[in-house]
Amino acid sequence: MSAIPVEAEKKVTQPSDVVLDRAEALDLLYQMILIRRFEEKCAELYSAQKIRGFLHLYIGEEAVAVGIMKMLRPEDAVVATYREHGQALARGVPIGPVMAEMYGKQEGCSRGRGGSMHIFHKETRFYGGNAIVGGGLPLAVGFGLADQMRFDPHVTACFFGDGAVAEGEFHESMNLAVLWNLPVLFICENNLYGMGTALEYAESETDLAAKAASYRMEAESVDGMDILAVLKAAKRGVEWIRNGNGPYFIEACTYRFRAHSMFDAELYREKTEVETWKAQDPIERFSEMLREEGMMNDADLAAIEERVAREVAESVEFAEAGTWEPIEDLTRFVYSEPDPNRRV
Amino acid sequence: MTVNNVMTVEKPADQAVEMRTLTYREAVREAIREAMKRDERVFLMGEDVGHYGGCFAVSMGLLEEFGPARIRDTPLSESVFTGAGIGAALGGMLPIVEIMTVNFSLLAADQIINTAATLLHMSGGLFNVPVVIRMATGGGKQLAAQHSHALEGWYAHIPGIKVVVPATLEDARGMLWPALMDPDPVLIFEYSTLYNMKGELPVEPVAVDIDKAVVRRPGQDVSILTYGACLFKALKAAEELAEDGIDAEVVDLRVLRPLDDETIMRSLRKTHRAVIVDEGWRSGGISAEIATRIMEQGFYELDAPVARVCGVEVPMPYAKHLEDEALPQPHEIVAAVRETLG
Ligand SMILES: Cc1ncc(C[n+]2csc(CCOP(=O)(O)OP(=O)(O)O)c2C)c(N)n1
């Protein structure tokens, strides 16, 4: 039996209904389109060698980040991976500094020290940007622990891929989060591949929600290409956690439309498979739905695209106008600098 | 052997050696292919070595050639597949474990340091571990603080493992086989910035050792001791120095554990000055160890203090100008040599 008997207190949560008004619905669509166009621009800028290093695109998976973030509060925390532009934008990290970060400029949200894989932002409690697969999970467990010990009613949303499920960190984190009843929302973005290794070559049990459930984790699997399904799952999860029931696990079934990174020849998957998944494009599916519901017309969509185009262009201008950090500053941020206002 | 092993590839004078051009990446691939063909116990396992073709495309085509039993894609589980390589080696196989980069090897550090390195000793000499673990190392590709470090010097701290760093094409192709034939664990570090380097190699494999340092450029005035990607920066620096009439000897250490003291001291006895260059962080790095050995074994040979050009002590930044500054550069080597010469 676990040290903290949680089972008896667990409350039954009913499937949550999500009601969106028109403005909210259009805002979600806007966010997904913003991520899409931003990353299309990033790919272009990579070819132009403005962005270097590794660049992992989220294109195709936008509904997951946007759906989850919608259910978080500003005080909540987010932990993400190296494929985190979508999470950053959906969380509200300002787009200009995100782009400047990819340029390596000091106006970037991590001062150009991190690049595409290491986006951080204090105001939105966005804790990166971890490029060690599975590395973010123990950190999220720790945020949950701090919240529990401080009686802070926060949720920590922890994003990771299907590949991370094979790492020891996943298993150790599932176990500890449930054992200690910690307020963490785990979101596994199952896009069927860890780099070029398909799920069936990596997992003896490919039902990832079942894996989490084997730790007595409350777990469910949703269609990650359907933002409404993600919203509902996120709502259930967040309510479950805020009611004191401990962690919650969501497997979001999704697909990346682009290569793993800019160096990937994609030898491991068929073009037809990619096409099949593109037919499930989360942006198109949601747009269709909104049209059918009479919530959106062509003019609305055009207005969104126009706004997005402007914001993406402005982010590029911001990054271009950015400056290089002086070389003399190289060894800053290895240790904390003296700060009279800091309270440890 | 001629002037301190100047050449690893010794061409017999009486017959023309057939040469061909290939990249460092292809040289490593050739080494794996040759080993697989030579001994059925050899197999390769690691993340994305099969269907993807290797994260640095080293193993491209090997899955098709040797099949999934011998080219094994593993889950993202550095600890278990490295540990399984150790176990399989104990069990009679000759595994080549590939870890994508040295940063990720930290997830397997327990298996490497607490098991591979200790088993022979803990068992009182009963069980040796003939595993080979390859991984990429080093910065220079703007991959920031979780993908760019050079930790081989840190692994060289560990008794029980051997640490080799092929810098040239011949070593990239030649070091794998002796590593596999070694009864103990061998870690092979491949500098990721070298994979695209092109050069000529004999068509027929030439045996190389994994014991000796090698003089890559003989000289009289100063010994530049280095290895890996820094070897080429040192050679470049030596060229620049030569224009000013300074004749630098460049020693490729090749093996960081056990260090080849003899070659280092022989060079020092000739030049009486040493500059050590490595990408690792300065404090407690391999250069500190080499400098100390020079103090211990060659102090009275020295005409000047030993100098070091190391990586700046900062996690690797992404921005190019900062990364360049964090890594040793030829101009810094030139400056260090000049200072040593007074
Ligand atoms: C510990 C570790 N091992 C290997 C890698 C190299 N790597 C980066 S991303 C990746 C695939 C991860 O797949 P998944 O978790 O499914 O996330 P996805 O990229 O599909 O979003 C690999 C192998 C790494 N960054 N960290």
Ligand SMILES: [Mg+2]
């Ligand atoms: Mg994946």
